[in-house]
Amino acid sequence: MGIAVEIVASPIEPDKHPSVKVPSPILIASSAVCLLLGIVVLVLALSNQVTQGDVRRLQQVQQARSENLERLRQILAQQEEIQKTERDLKNQDEQISIASQITQKIGPALLQDMALVSLKNNQMKSLLAKHGYVVQPAANANPAP
Numbered sequence: 001m002g003i004a005v006e007i008v009a010s011p012i013e014p015d016k017h018p019s020v021k022v023p024s025p026i027l028i029a030s031s032a033v034c035l036l037l038g039i040v041v042l043v044l045a046l047s048n049q050v051t052q053g054d055v056r057r058l059q060q061v062q063q064a065r066s067e068n069l070e071r072l073r074q075i076l077a078q079q080e081e082i083q084k085t086e087r088d089l090k091n092q093d094e095q096i097s098i099a100s101q102i103t104q105k106i107g108p109a110l111l112q113d114m115a116l117v118s119l120k121n122n123q124m125k126s127l128l129a130k131h132g133y134v135v136q137p138a139a140n141a142n143p144a145p
Contacts, residue, residue, distance in 0.1 A: 115135045118125035
């Protein structure tokens, strides 16, 4: 008993078969919009990365400038300190110069007067001898009355 089956192919009409339809203009337009939006998202993402890189570089430049500014402030503070020290040293030098001038003017006369007093005062004579000065009366000196 054999059953024979015959398969007959019937022509498919595009309007009646559910899986084969002609795309409608709305589907084509929405696909195009999706494609364009995808491209826009990619372009914006790349632009965002470039902008982030620029921001990072600007932050690095700003950080470097801040560090340089701090170093400059430190250098200026050191320069001010150096200038103050130079002024102090100049004042000390002027004081030493004035003291030296006074010593040159008064010192010899003072020693001469002390030598004269030491001729009559043994304490003064020993004080001068203690500091290396030996007082002897001059041969042609007239004794004071």
